[in-house]
Amino acid sequence: MRLDGSLTGRINAKRLRKQMTAPEIALWLAIRGNAAGLRFRRQHAAGGYVLDFYCAPARLVIEVDGEAHNRGDRPERDAKRDAWLAVQNIRVLRYPAKEMLANLDDVVRQITAIAVQRRSKFES
Template sequence: MTPPEIALWLVLRSNEAGLRFRRQHAAGGHVLDFYCAPARLAIEVDGECHNHGDRPERDAARDAWLVAQNIHILRYPAREMLANLDDVLRQITSVAVDRRTSFES
């Protein structure tokens, strides 16, 4: 894992909502950076390489496959993990709690 992914993993593991996340989760032919199964939520931390070559097209194809599986994707630039980690965690937690609640009903 990259330093931004490590920073996010450390706060995801100890989140106050009690959400459980997996890292490097296999989904179809893809590997998700982080995944919360009860919320059907994928979190991707995108470094600069995601803006070059065929990565944008590959990311779009993966996102389309995930959406077809009813998995919501949150994407964050790697620099956000270092600059605004608390805000990112709040957003992820909020989305995950809302989605988990909708699947429990």
């Protein structure tokens, strides 16, 4: 199943690709050429949302959450989006931006292990 985005989502995704944060850039550089052969998309439009990183064969989303994700209505918006993705049979992994910078290798190992496991589940 293809996960397509709205026109507004695709426009926002293109803009966000040019404005990635330091933790997002670090993760992108670490996962894009992984040994498991997993392909990730960055700032991928899905419905009315933009996903930080998406691995389609594993149906896996990786979100890098900065401080803004803890303020205002963001927790509720994130929960609503995560629920929509769950209905699409997509798992969301959330990592604080600080953890991305402090423990990048561990985060990448965890992401890779989960993605490989999920990819094999959907290939069979």
